[in-house]
Amino acid sequence: MARSCWYEFRKGIWGKHPVFCLLLGLCTTLAVSIRVENAVAMGIATICILSAANTVISLLRKAIPHTVHLPVFLVVIATFVTLVEVFLKGFLPDIHKALGIYLPLIVVNCIVLARAEAHASKHGPLSAFLDGAGMGTGYAIGIVLIAVIRETWGTGMIVIRGVTLLRVGILPAEIMVLPPGGFLVMGLLLALFAFLERRIR
């Protein structure tokens, strides 16, 4: 049991990574990965929403009529997204402003709906919670990794909450903080992970 619990959590980070293996949630991954600060906030928000939504959907799974299962999933997900948004707007208004439209867009982030459909609606609450937490963590790692590369490459430094964490002496490439830079980094990372996977096998 302990081993399968660990697997439910770990598979979102290594094995079935939502961004690099399943290619889900790319819209927010590319859009919010301009700055590390915003990527971290987005990652944490997604972890909270995914694990909470997964747990509730798993608890409700026997009461949900099949014909309306998608609307029910969306109501649950949208509720948690709204709660997180209200919380950020009240207590961390600057983060709320920086995330802008991408925060409410978590409702239609396909990672969340896909995990509800593929996992939470078929497994018990503990398993669903671990799956959500793992997938959320995997997403957070992915988006922060892309943001670290893009912010460093695009601006020559990493600034979080006004503190400069890293400064490298390169000529910043403007394109990295623009949309094409997101696709470029995403493509390079996908190639790298595909290569590593093949090497391990």
Added chain:
Amino acid sequence: MKTFDTAEAVKSIAVLTVLLGLSTFLMIVFHDFVESHRPKVEESVRVILEQVLPGAAEFKPVFDEQDQVLYYEAFSREGRKKGYGFIFSGLGMWGEIRYSGGLDLDFRLTGVKILKQEETPGLGSRIEEPWFQEQFKGLAAGELEFTKHGGKIDGITGVTTTCEAVVEAIKVEMTRIAGYAGG
């Protein structure tokens, strides 16, 4: 052919209704909780203008014939005239940008603050960063140019349209106030 299953339909409607009710209730309760606990920000004219006009304590609105506020005259605690304050809105790339700012008696900027904006998150929204707004301090309307055109203001990478809109809006507002106040 599949027949219409009344029991299933009723159950679907019931489940969705109950769930939506619960969801709405939860959101309202949580919203009220956050509203009553979050740090309150006072947004009076005085509070806004004090931040861009250091040393000023009193602000008197100057009206036009239609009783619209043209600008604010700023006075120190001792009643000496310090300059002019303004709060206005202009268009950015995607929507409204709201500014506050102050001018000294020579119509040079004492400070500029972006109060509200709806620009691209992570790109245009960076005009809210303090270093960008600091650059305007001490400049006259004629000096509001980007460094790439020989001026004193550094733009932001990838944010040309928004930056140009900000600089242009502030320049127009400064010229307007100087016109009314006789500069």
